[in-house]
Amino acid sequence: MKLFIRDHISLTFFYFVQLGVMILIFWLDGYKNQTTILYACFLSTCIFAGYLFYRFVTNKSFYKRLSTPISSLNDLSIELQSAPLPESLHHFQRQQIQNYQQELHKYKHKLDHHIQFINQWVHQMKTPISVIHLSIQDIEDDDLFESIDVELDRLKKGLEMVLFSSRLDHFERDFHVETINLNSLIRELTSNQKRLFIRNRVYPELSIDPSITITSDEKWLSFVISQLITNAVRYTVEKGRKIVFRGRKDETKTVLEVIDEGIGIPKSDLPRVFDPYFTGENGRAFQESTGMGLYLVKQICEKLGHHVDIESDSKSGTVVRISF
Numbered sequence: 319m320k321l322f323i324r325d326h327i328s329l330t331f332f333y334f335v336q337l338g339v340m341i342l343i344f345w346l347d348g349y350k351n352q353t354t355i356l357y358a359c360f361l362s363t364c365i366f367a368g369y370l371f372y373r374f375v376t377n378k379s380f381y382k383r384l385s386t387p388i389s390s391l392n393d394l395s396i397e398l399q400s401a402p403l404p405e406s407l408h409h410f411q412r413q414q415i416q417n418y419q420q421e422l423h424k425y426k427h428k429l430d431h432h433i434q435f436i437n438q439w440v441h442q443m444k445t446p447i448s449v450i451h452l453s454i455q456d457i458e459d460d461d462l463f464e465s466i467d468v469e470l471d472r473l474k475k476g477l478e479m480v481l482f483s484s485r486l487d488h489f490e491r492d493f494h495v496e497t498i499n500l501n502s503l504i505r506e507l508t509s510n511q512k513r514l515f516i517r518n519r520v521y522p523e524l525s526i527d528p529s530i531t532i533t534s535d536e537k538w539l540s541f542v543i544s545q546l547i548t549n550a551v552r553y554t555v556e557k558g559r560k561i562v563f564r565g566r567k568d569e570t571k572t573v574l575e576v577i578d579e580g581i582g583i584p585k586s587d588l589p590r591v592f593d594p595y596f597t598g599e600n601g602r603a604f605q606e607s608t609g610m611g612l613y614l615v616k617q618i619c620e621k622l623g624h625h626v627d628i629e630s631d632s633k634s635g636t637v638v639r640i641s642f
Contacts, residue, residue: 321381322374333366433484440481447474464517471514475548476608482541483614489538489621498536500574501526504563507540511547519557520550526565532572532642538618542626545611546576546638553600553636554580572642583630591628592616 337359344355374381447470454466485492501524508515508522515522550561562577583591587598595609612628619626619640630636 319374319381322377325381326370326373330366330370337362429487433488436484437481440477440484443477444474447477467513468517475544478541478544479608479610479614482538482618483610486614486617486621489618493535493538493621495533495535497531497533498539499528500530500532500565500572501528503536503540504543504565504574507543507547508563511544511551514548514551515561518551518554520554521558521560523560523562526563526574527567530565530567530572534622534624534642538622542615542618542640543574543576545615549611550576550578550580550636550638553582554578574640574642576638577635579635582632582634582636583628584632588628588630 341355341359349355451467451470454470457466504524504526508524547561554561556579559579561579562575564575564577566573566575581600584599587596587600590596591598591612592615593609594613596613597607597609600607616626625641626638628636628638
């Protein structure tokens with residue numbers, strides 16, 4: 319109703335201006351019969367009011383649609399009416415929606431090709447990395463071997479991050495729920511990362527009941543925990559420290575805690591650690607952080623239906639909890 323009034327307020331104003339001019343002309347012309355003039359004005363106003371009422375009835379749903387907030391693309395459709403304006407706007411919107419859907423389809427098609435290219439490229443890059451890793455086994459210089467091995471490990475982790483990041487938008491295509499033994503999974507992942515632990519002289523400690531099982535996707539969850547291991551080791555600068563993996567189960571959920579004795583996270587950075595590309599004070603100090611690791615951890619956990627949170631303080635270590 320308000321939109322209808324706003325749309326016709328100028329027409330109403332000019333109608334009464336025209337009516338006033340007409341009365342003034344009659345008055346100046348010497349026509350003194352006020353009753354006739356008032357009757358003519360009243361009759362004209364009734365006709366004008368009838369016109370406005372007709373406009374309101376025939377365009378009621380049109381104005382109602384324009385006054386209602388849009389929550390989805392389907393809400394753009396307007397009920398087809400016999401009035402010219404709603405009918406024209408309806409056809410115009412249908413044409414715009416079709417154009418939008420065509421452009422969206424083209425963009426999605428290009429994006430799918432781009433993701434497919436990234437996946438193929440990452441898999442192709444893994445082969446030369448494996449070849450290089452085998453080739454350096456014969457190097458007698460331990461320092462040179464260690465240096466190359468470190469860079470290969472960083473390159474491999476970077477490729478994995480690119481691969482999982484590109485697959486995230488099509489998560490449902492690569493998702494398989496299964497029952498996983500938590501203790502066995504952590505042992506396997508720490509074993510895969512043993513070079514990282516040995517290189518940094520940091521040691522894993524498991525405190526997980528072998529009977530604890532969880533329901534998740536092993537591949538995606540393995541990537542999440544591997545990211546947490548990498549972060550925990552990277553920011554544990556003192557030698558001889560431990561990374562503790564603690565698991566517990568209650569009536570409602572199972573919780574995995576990854577506890578390190580590293581430099582911790584400043585409280586000012588904690589609210590933003592899951593933001594994309596956020597490196598914080600630690601990332602700037604170590605100059606190795608991409609700011610994507612914890613972001614992917616958060617996104618993957620949400621898609622898996624798990625909850626992740628962090629407790630930390632500067633120089634007092636970090637606790638990352640995943641609730642299943």
